[in-house]
Amino acid sequence: MKNERPRRLSTAEERRETVLRTAIGAFAARGYWGTTTTEVAKAAGISQAYVYRLFPSKELLFTAVVEHCFVQVRAALESAAAGAGGGSPEAVLEGMGDAYARLISDNDLMLIQLHAQAAAVSEPAVREAVRQGYARLVEYVRGASGGTDEQVQEFFARGMLCHLIVSMGADEVDAPWTRTLAAGIRHY
């Protein structure tokens, strides 16, 4: 299957970023063990072999994806903090919660965090990435909001509750128990 149009080459660095971005969607459904490198390649529009030229192993690819997600989350929180800059801790945390809710209205970002958590249990490299990701997040939220330990803890606890709701699709079920769990949780 010859392509008559001049082939457009991209630099490896650009390709790596494309793969990182598109792999989020691939890993979001079935996580680290349930997703094949062929699926990642298809999502990125390249051959499976080329995935291995860009990333040395599936494990390093996945950890890179996880880190990429944490960077995005942090960026969202930063811009929220900038928007609500100088307000009370409650106001800043409120703004950050709203920004997070918007960020993950596309669920893939959050599902990666869930799957990263699951893989962290037995994959040391993933665990390290998750630890660093949350370490930075927690410190940033604490610093930018000026909230107490209790408030910061509450902020993350609600985030985790969010993951639960989305992962089992509780927002598609209308019942007393889902209303209790999702009460006051925004989603766009």
Added chain:
Amino acid sequence: MKNERPRRLSTAEERRETVLRTAIGAFAARGYWGTTTTEVAKAAGISQAYVYRLFPSKELLFTAVVEHCFVQVRAALESAAAGAGGGSPEAVLEGMGDAYARLISDNDLMLIQLHAQAAAVSEPAVREAVRQGYARLVEYVRGASGGTDEQVQEFFARGMLCHLIVSMGADEVDAPWTRTLAAGIRHY
């Protein structure tokens, strides 16, 4: 090892329970996609082929394990509620939280819940089991504690935070961010 009880009660039923119990440990490390049926068989001390005589497929085995875990969690909450019966909602929830903390001092129970959540994203049968599990849990906690929606929600949010802490081994890291996340969270 003769059984004088009605002999129609086969030993296959006992085996099934053994497998269910031991499979918790097998699935806890790498979840649904990362755990092989051979590992489950080894943990139960039977051949891999016999796993398939006891359970028709890996999916049904896993969902059975998940349901088994939810039953155990519920039983723990029930006995806690019985112990603190009639107290204020806060006292009952406190007792339940403590019972849960004890239950999962062996981490496997909790890790199954985490992996079940992850698998629920793309496996309808698992999602259904997880939904039912949490539906019953939420209704039970609400009813037995008499707490408000907000208190019940807070109870589960803290549970999810617990999962995060354990999955990335935050309790093994001594740093400000881990202390913030784990503040006031018991573990035995």
Added chain:
DNA sequence: TCCTTGTGTGGTTGACCACTCACATAGAAG
């Protein structure tokens, strides 16, 4: 023009997976 370097793929490999089947063995009943 040739040569070198970087981008990209088809085809393959060996290991491992979920699942199956023919068969073994033990105990109870006749």
Added chain:
DNA sequence: CTTCTATGTGAGTGGTCAACCACACAAGGA
């Protein structure tokens, strides 16, 4: 003893996976 049934396994099957390798092609410089 024979037969029947339930428990249990060894030895596969077809398929899929992560990872590898030989090779093709594109672009730029001399």
